[in-house]
Amino acid sequence: MELTLSNGNPLKFESGLPSDYSGPILRGATSFQAKSNLAELVIQELHGEYYTIRFLIGKFLKKVNAKGWIHSNGLYSYFMLKNGTRKRINTIGNLHIRQDQYACFYTESSDCSAVFEKTNEFRALDVFYSPKLLEELLPFFPELKNVLLSSSGIILPGKPCWSLPCMKEIINQVLNCPYDKATRQFYFDLKVRELLYQLLETTFKKNPSQQYFTPFEIARIHEVRDILESYISKKPPSICKSSA
Known part of the structure; x- marks a missing residue:
């Protein structure tokens, strides 16, 4: 990820967590940190089979423009846990995600960018689901087939939504995993699928008139x-x- 500050200088990342870091720990994740006189950012990234979890926490003393690239096609979900952001995905368009909201979309590889306003702190959790993982839920959500066959970006269910209490609980469990290396991968595999199910249930749930x-x-x-x-x-x- 390339982060460009308002003064035009990029943030330089190095491995590991800051020595004074006191935020949530995504156990088993690879960590990166960046710090300047304008911004501080910590990224923790965990790769599982067919999915990726990324937790971001930081603060900005001035407006920050982040530019990047979505490399893989699949389903992406962005949860804003503290403060908000504005994103632009070339295949999707503009997204304004407020605190306690999430944006979920399916896309091919694409340019993307985000804007973070001056703030004391922001927190976000991103989860990527590969098409292979989505296929596991086709028997329960046949509407997914049209999403997987789409040649353009699709927002599910059409706009950013407020995070449900059950989604917040799952995210809290992910960020507070109580298990060791021998069992935590299985735990994350379950939680990622549980969160995906809630996202799809919210997207494709039947209208009362269809009952x-x-x-x-x-x-x-x-x-x-x-x-x-x-x-x-x-x-x-x-x-x-x-x-x-």
Whole structure:
């Protein structure tokens, strides 16, 4: 990743975490740090089979423009954990991701850039899912087939969304992995798929008008409605009576 500051100078990265680093640790990840009189940035990157997790934490004393390149086609999800950012993906367009929001999109290789305003601190978690991993969920989300066959970028479900509590919980578990080297890879494999499932469930969940009921269920719904209507001016019936 190439980071260009407002003064035109690039940030230079070196391996490892800062000696005074006190933020979350992505266990087993490769770490990089960069520091100047205008910005400080720490990146932790973990590669699994068919996915990559990247955690970023930093602060900027002035506006920062980040330029980079998306090398692999697949599904990308960006979660802004603290403060926000504006991104531009050439195959997608402009994205404004606020704190506690995420952007999820499928794209081929592409130029990309991001703008970070002056801030005390920002935190973000990025997860890349390869097409091979996405294929595992095709039986549950057949709509994914059109996404995988797309020749242009697609935003899921069409714009940045607010992160659900279950997504935040998974991210917190990823950043606070309690397991050692022997078992943590299996743990990350599960959590990455769990997060992916939540992203796809949010994207492809059925509209209430698309839900279908059996004749028996419809009859029971009407029966409960009739019971409730008969008690409009009286004390509501008990749950036992409504479900009898």
